[in-house]
Amino acid sequence: MTNRRKFLKKGCMAAAASTAFTIPNIANASEKEQNVWRELPQIKDEEFLWDWVRSEYSVSTSVANLNNGGVSPQPKVVQEVLAHYTREFNTIPSMHMWSKGDISNSVREQLAELAGCSPEEIAVNRNTTEAINTVIWGMNYNKGDEIILTEQDYTSVMNTWEEAEARYGVVLKWLSFELPIEDDEEIVEAYTSAITDKTKLVMITHVNNLNGNIMPVKKITAAVKKVNPDIKVLVDGAHAFAHINFKISDLGCDYYGTSLHKWLCSPFGTGMLYIKKSEIKNLWPLFTHEDPQSDDINKFNTFGTRNLPAELSIARAIYFHNTIGSERKEARLRYLKDYWITRVSDIPNVEIKTSMKPEYACALGSFSLKNMSDGEVAQKLYKNYHVHLTHKGDKTGKFHGMRVTPHIYTSTKELDWLVKGIQNLAKVQ
Ligand SMILES: Cc1ncc(COP(=O)(O)O)c(C=O)c1O
Structure with missing residues (x-):
């Protein structure tokens, strides 16, 4: 019997559930699947484990897809949950669209747990682009306010800042790094030496999209806040969340935007914005809300009818991720x-x-x-x-x-x- 068959057979016969790996009800997982998944974290044979992981995807077998940085495929179980919700919603869409608050809250709680912060600090949205735009257009500026960013940030992020420069008269202070860069001191020094008494915000790309350079966000943020705690720190985490093992709450930043359809393998068009609790009231929502200056994270949730089946399916992607483990x-x-x-x-x-x-x-x-x-x-x-x-x-x-x-x-x-x-x-x- 092959390793895989032994594993699956063993999985089918596995005894009572370990409470640490509860399958969410919404996952519709079969008894057999649940048993297999509970056993996964204990597998010691790495190649066997990763073969199994691959079999959980429906990816091309004739082309090696090495552009997962663009957007990633979802495991079959996520596709199935998405199809399940899509079918359910299509019976009476308007009945389902506004009646799944409990599941949406549960998704936010699970994301918050993965990010190491409170669900009150998490807004689920479509992607990093939306998250970064929410922050850039949500701040109040005075003409001459300075923004520190780098020429290695993501193109559309740089474009958004250039638009803010044209519309509000903010001043962009560009840093430039020779890649790859492997010197924390040099990086931190570049950011801090650009600070003046007009600095409003520092933009950091956690993992850049060019060569994958990981930036020492925690060190940069600590150094910036040491100079002036009022300077805001915005992190573009499109390529970091669910890729490298960290908690947003450890970084000390004010805002963190990410796309869940990259490294978490959630449905296409799912993303997340973290806003430090104390900053929520200071940031205008991108789309109007009846109380735009409230300190309730839900004010960032008013972008009209949305792809709720995709958002609800994020839970299954988190489960898949957690089963393997971030580390x-x-x-x-x-x-x-x-x-x-x-x-x-x-x-x-x-x-x-x-x-x-x-x-x-x-x-x-x-x-x-x-x-x-x-x-x-x-x-x-x-x-x-x-x-x-x-x-x-x-x-x-x-x-x-x-x-x-x-x-x-x-x-x-x-x-x-x-x-x-x-x-x-x-x-x-
Ligand atoms: C560093 C970085 N920021 C932002 C984005 C935008 O992500 P999305 O298209 O999911 O909004 C990308 C996309 O690849 C990126 O690499």
Whole structure:
């Protein structure tokens, strides 16, 4: 009997439930599935575990999808719960759309637990873009207020700040980092030395979308607040939440926006905004609310009829994530990045653009070839090696590279396709 069959059989026969792993009612999980899932955290055989995880996804078997940083697939169980809700809502949509408050609250509680904060500080929304826009357009500005940001932040985030500059006369103070950067002191010093008595807000990208550099958010925030506790800190956590193991509450920031359809593998178009409790009353909601200056997080929830089936299904994605565990997931993701990088880093013409130090990078990795443009590499990898990925560049044109983002369902066999492709393309004259 194969390991997998033994495991499933054992799972079916597993004894009474461990209370630590309760399946939410909404999950509609079968008895067999519940037993299997309860056993998962105890599995010691790593490759067996990750094979099983992969079998829980319905991903392509003919193309290696290494652009999970763009948006990630949902495990089958999340797709099933989403389909379940969609069917249920379609019986009488208006009856279901406004009658699921208890489940919505439970989703917020579970997100809050994962983020290490209070549900009163969590607004569920569509994505990081919405979260960041909520903060940028929700603040009161005086002409000349200064915002510190970097040229390596996400393009649409920089664009939003540039619009605020045009509309409100805020002054953008741009920092620029040479990537990869592996020096906390240098990073912190760059932010703090840009502070003046006009500084209103500091923007930090927790894990950037170019080379996956992890920023020391906690240290930057502590240093900024030491200079002036009134300066607000906004974190773009699109690539950090449910990827690296941390709690938002430990970072000391005022606002944290993230997308749940990336590393948490929630339904497409699900995101989250954390606002420190004491800051809620000071931030205007993006969409009007009857009491826009209230200190109730629900004022950020008034964006009209929404995709509630998708939001309710977030709970199932959290369950999937928690079953594996944040620490184990982070370790696997870093292993996958190290796996392909260590196999190509010594090849002539290959330039690795991501840190190999665990504190500065996890799943996202970047490389370029000296003998070929990024666009051509992407095209050839897809056409000849069945590898799908993307290439990125920063605002300054100083940084460019192929971005490789495996996820927990990625197999080392797929990474071997990438490695083979890089080996061959690096030889082209
Ligand atoms: C750093 C960063 N911020 C924000 C976003 C926007 O995310 P979304 O499209 O989910 O709103 C992305 C998207 O990849 C990103 O990489």
